[in-house]
Amino acid sequence: MGQSVALGHVIREGRSFEVPADNWRSAKVGIIGGGVAGLSAAWKLKKLGVEDFVLLELEKETGGTSISGSGQPVGYPWGAHYLPVPFRENTELIELLAEMSLLEGRTIEGDLIVKEQYLCRDPEERVFYKGRWYDGLYLHAGESEDDKRQLAEFQKIVDTWVNWRGSQGRRAFVVPSASCSDDGGATGLDKLSFAEWLRQNGFTSERLIWYCDYACRDDYGLKLEQTSAWAGLFYFCSRVRKSGGESQPFITFPEGNGKFVHHLTNSVSDKILRSHMVVSVVPTEKGVDVVCLTDGQVRGFHCEKLIYASPIFTAPYVIRGFADDAPFAANAFQHNSWFVTNLFLKDRPKPRFSRDFPLAWDNVLYESPSLGYVNATHQKGIDYGPTVWTYYYPMCHEENGRTKLFNYTWRDLADVCMTDLARAHPEIYELTDRIDIMRWGHAMISPRPGFIWGEQRRKAMEPYGNIHFAHTDLSGIALFEEAFYHGLRAASRVLNTETPSRGASETKDE
Ligand SMILES: Cc1cc2nc3c(=O)[nH]c(=O)nc-3n(C[C@H](O)[C@H](O)[C@H](O)COP(=O)(O)OP(=O)(O)OC[C@H]3O[C@@H](n4cnc5c(N)ncnc54)[C@H](O)[C@@H]3O)c2cc1C
Numbered sequence: 001m002g003q004s005v006a007l008g009h010v011i012r013e014g015r016s017f018e019v020p021a022d023n024w025r026s027a028k029v030g031i032i033g034g035g036v037a038g039l040s041a042a043w044k045l046k047k048l049g050v051e052d053f054v055l056l057e058l059e060k061e062t063g064g065t066s067i068s069g070s071g072q073p074v075g076y077p078w079g080a081h082y083l084p085v086p087f088r089e090n091t092e093l094i095e096l097l098a099e100m101s102l103l104e105g106r107t108i109e110g111d112l113i114v115k116e117q118y119l120c121r122d123p124e125e126r127v128f129y130k131g132r133w134y135d136g137l138y139l140h141a142g143e144s145e146d147d148k149r150q151l152a153e154f155q156k157i158v159d160t161w162v163n164w165r166g167s168q169g170r171r172a173f174v175v176p177s178a179s180c181s182d183d184g185g186a187t188g189l190d191k192l193s194f195a196e197w198l199r200q201n202g203f204t205s206e207r208l209i210w211y212c213d214y215a216c217r218d219d220y221g222l223k224l225e226q227t228s229a230w231a232g233l234f235y236f237c238s239r240v241r242k243s244g245g246e247s248q249p250f251i252t253f254p255e256g257n258g259k260f261v262h263h264l265t266n267s268v269s270d271k272i273l274r275s276h277m278v279v280s281v282v283p284t285e286k287g288v289d290v291v292c293l294t295d296g297q298v299r300g301f302h303c304e305k306l307i308y309a310s311p312i313f314t315a316p317y318v319i320r321g322f323a324d325d326a327p328f329a330a331n332a333f334q335h336n337s338w339f340v341t342n343l344f345l346k347d348r349p350k351p352r353f354s355r356d357f358p359l360a361w362d363n364v365l366y367e368s369p370s371l372g373y374v375n376a377t378h379q380k381g382i383d384y385g386p387t388v389w390t391y392y393y394p395m396c397h398e399e400n401g402r403t404k405l406f407n408y409t410w411r412d413l414a415d416v417c418m419t420d421l422a423r424a425h426p427e428i429y430e431l432t433d434r435i436d437i438m439r440w441g442h443a444m445i446s447p448r449p450g451f452i453w454g455e456q457r458r459k460a461m462e463p464y465g466n467i468h469f470a471h472t473d474l475s476g477i478a479l480f481e482e483a484f485y486h487g488l489r490a491a492s493r494v495l496n497t498e499t500p501s502r503g504a505s506e507t508k509d510e
Helices: 005-013 036-047 091-099 145-163 184-191 194-200 206-220 229-237 258-267 312-318 401-407 410-422 455-460 480-494
Strands: 024-032 053-056 103-106 112-114 125-129 132-135 277-283 288-294 297-308 335-345 362-365 373-375 387-394 432-445 467-469
Touching (some): 005 277, 024 288, 036 053, 036 258, 036 480, 053 297, 091 103, 091 112, 091 480, 145 206, 184 229, 194 206, 194 229, 206 229, 277 312, 297 480, 335 410, 387 410, 401 432, 410 432
Parallel strands (some): 024 297, 297 467
Antiparallel strands (some): 103 112, 125 132, 277 288, 288 297, 335 387, 335 432, 362 373, 373 387
């Protein structure tokens, strides 16, 4: 399944394409890329009353890394699959959720109450270890006194960071990350890896280290030693409102964040041109000319402003003159690779022991380089019969992961998935009707040490003439909220209106 690799790579060839004189059109704003960032920019433009814009998407469908599939018994994700309930300060995101009728009201303190059917139902997570499933992601079974002490110590540090406020009253870690404090006391964590930070703080517990490594692989597609310590702590602290509190609950649907993609797409459907691959962007005196390939034709758009919501590393290939006079190093924006498998099961495996923890939404294998699988029927309460399991595998354990990923055949990748799952579910072969596989060559931006608080990311936030960048890459972290924030930010900036609220930046100690 998936992306048009050969087509996508056409931009590397640096070919020039002539647009026939009668194939030009004008638009006040052009948007390149129909992922969450581009769609959010379009959603915002429409809300601001702008009608004269066009969104150009390379693929046959919108959604980028948040696309989903549809079918029986339910839809299923191909990438992003959940959104934590936003803090009350994230007003634009709350507006989106309200528009989608996901909200029930507010607590006395003003925090959101999301309708129960959209919050991940129990059991949320389980972990498979040495032949048995256990509740939760952290493996408590068999832990020593020292493991317990280290986990408590780690949680104490997380609490300290949740409480921490910089000189402007900002939190160290909050979503969207644009709201985070830029005080050196917090940003200094970006200089070292999460593995190094754990070592410096005396953490040696195998299961705690596994838990932190799992977090990095899950949210960033990187191993512990490849991930910035700032990003590692961001995972644990940014969605916790008060110290000692739980992380915000998850909003999820069978099709994952595809639900948001469909809503955003429907709200601007008349502005979207699918199967339109932008091959060239030419800054002009009046604005920006955009050249696309579509269905064997070359089409052009004269735009006053452009929102560049496709991955940042593509800028030098696409924007004329960018490479000669680069305002920032686009190759600093490094992506990692994943493959994702959707398994269509005629039935679920039976529990192997009466005391085995039951099938959950997220099912993780402790002794595996994969991230396990998400069960698509979970949220619908369909606990018997056919289902779809979405299996996630980041290529972070391999040198040249992307090249290897594209050398593997469907059979190779299906074998990786099935042999991994067979350890927990020996009958998986008999139960599986179909195996679809998606290779994400450029899956997520990698928050390696030094990137998030480095120069290149900061510079890329600035417009390049009339071109405004808007991809989630700009955060150094691939999340729905980050893509949404940058989409809205770019839309506001092209119109010179206020930038979106940055969420919980000024929250006081509570
Ligand atoms: C396996 C996986 C799991 C994930 N899980 C989660 C999760 O559970 N929760 C979460 O919040 N986030 C998750 N993410 C991250 C999330 O998907 C992204 O942060 C978000 O969707 C990025 O949106 P975007 O618009 O910035 O970029 P993208 O999704 O990269 O979209 C860019 C779009 O631009 C298009 N494009 C590229 N080049 C061109 C061109 N030349 N011309 C026209 N169009 C072009 C692409 O086709 C694409 O549609 C996951 C990502 C992956 C890969």
